[in-house]
Amino acid sequence: MTRRLYDEDAYCSVFKATVLSCHPCDKGYEVVLDQSAFFPEGGGQPSDPGTLNGIPVNDVQMVDNVIHHYLSQPLPVDSIVTGALDFDVRFSRMQKHTGEHIVSGLVFQQYGYVNCGFHLGSEDVTLDFDGELTREQLDEIETKANRIIWANVDVTAGYPSPEELATLSYRSKLPIDGPVRIVTIDGCDVCACCAPHVAKTGEIGALKLLDTIRYKGGVRIHMQCGEDALLDYRDRYRQTAAIASMLSVKQRDALSAVKRLSVHCEELERELKQTQLQLAVALAEHVPSTDSPTCLFLDCRAPEAVRKAAATLSVRCQGPCAVFAGTDAEGYRFVSMGEASMLLLERMKAELSARGGGNAEAVQGSVMAARSQIEAFFRNMLM
Template sequence: MEKLYEQDAYLRAFDAQVLSCVQGKGGWDVILDRTAFYPEGGGQPYDTGTLGNVKVLQVHTRGEDVVHTCDGPLEPGSRVSGQINWDRRFDLMQNHSGEHIVSGIANAWWGCDNVGFHMGSDFITIDLNTMIDEEQLRQLEEAVNRYLWQDKPVLVTYPTPEELERLDYRSKKALTGQVRIITFPGADVCACCGTHVSSAGQIGLVKLVSVQKFRDGVRIELLCGGRALDYLSRVDIQNKAVSNLLSAKAGETAQGVQRLLEENAALKSRILTMEEQHFAALAHGCAGAGDVVLFEDDLSPDALRRLCDTVLGECQGRCACFSGSDETGYKYAVGQRGGDLRTWVKTLNQTLNGRGGGKPDFVQGSLRAPRADIETFLEM
């Protein structure tokens, strides 16, 4: 089979003869005498497009053959025109080429290997067997983009075994047979079967989005070309929206958010103090009352727990606290010092469409029932 994608990554349309067509699990598996469709491999996803009037859904290798899984059959022996989904192909070319430059420069700087590479539908990930921090990531990103500005041509060569012996190149595994070498002059030399841009400038932009510890090294998330531009545009739109909400300059939104967080923390502290004072007053009013039932508005589960615990110290009986509404349901916290509420709370949940539990003497949960039904159950 003639692999046209290895000869010209920019070839979008071609003619071929159908050698075979059989129905498989995912559709009709078509083998041609020549193809420009890149099959999944080397970390790069497959191409999609059309063959005649059928869609190419997946492309994989099977031995020496490239198998095109289509949504309909093609007649063996017939001639067919193929059309590559160019937007997808060029996106993959940009991101695969960008990965080469990032991995090559990282290898030159830190002597590390690319031990994992995945081209997802959102981010590209590279796994390096070394540790780098955020500042090193920023320096790497700057170096990669400065390399793009030089717009050096990308070279595709097929060295002889003797030439390969003398060549210093990256490869994840031992290779046999004819080896295809992709060279980004001054950045990377790597054995690779994928499709790449013809010059570094066509990548356009590389954005290293994040770095995090992964196994014995790090995992870098990156975006190249159109994906990087789309990502930065979305981030810019979000930052402008935050800027407007904060009445802060676009470059000062972090300070604005920090100010809001500090104000929020102060308000939470003030609310907590007021809640504690209110709970203490309620508990004082329940001193020696025995069993107590309280309905309070707009309490969080934690506040409800604190209220119940405070009242338990005064009431000398069982305390049942509820917060919510007939429309949304009620959260509950129920306690009884030295008591065993397990059977009681099971009956409560079964009767009032509830769920929850806890320790024998203290339980929390929620009910989907009106207040009147809750009060009737407690009166029982």
């Protein structure tokens, strides 16, 4: 068994250890020490980053109570090495993990919901609960969690005896064999946990519950703590300030201004679609009546405008005709109506590699060809 220095002192960032074994493996080299401050991956938390004798530790895993360190270079067996953690990362994870315990403890106390999932990711922290929570309930939990942080209460960790454990009420996701490490946050939470935590809640600084989604019959909450909560707030503040400046309103009025702008944009979009429809029909009406094959190109790509224009064109043109919308680079969508539409589609498939389908009254499809090629095809058509 490896002596777990992180159990004894979560703030230990530099340590000495003896190399007990070093073997090549698919991850490079697997190194076992007599003691280690590196927390191995587990419980929803990644392993600690850092170095052994200056060599980056790429991964840390616990196997049968032995901590395995994975490096790209070997270390001599029986040598004394210096381990150094990236403590900025370690401390950030300590803040977040303790923050998760506070939130999970409060949710369990108030609503009886169990934390059934936890992941400490690179972007944020996610917490899964087996029941749904409203935004108002989450706001209440968030306020209480921050008050516990401001109260700067003690966070302790230890291994109760089997007799003590039998009388203790604590949260635990899974049955645990052997000694159980209990993390206690005074007046808030008692939970089985193997990870390093801050010594006092005030070290978390701040806690913010972000987005939520329904998940497996419950809820998934995204959360930030500590400096990451500050950076997240700073980014959101800057974005809100920029939006307010663009709309020439105060920040507190940004949401209502965006809503007004959204309504205005919807009105303009409806007007634009109507105008595009009218223009498409007008362009089709200005095509001279003819028996010759005819094609009309529109700048507008709205499907309804293309269909209306095709219907109008089919009245004016007795021969095969079609309306196209698109660009040479992206290709063209087309609609053809009238008695010759199906025959036109078959010819376009054969000569322009067009794709599409329809019936005797109307066809539609797409073609990857330049406008000049399509126009030449219609000029040279012999029906």
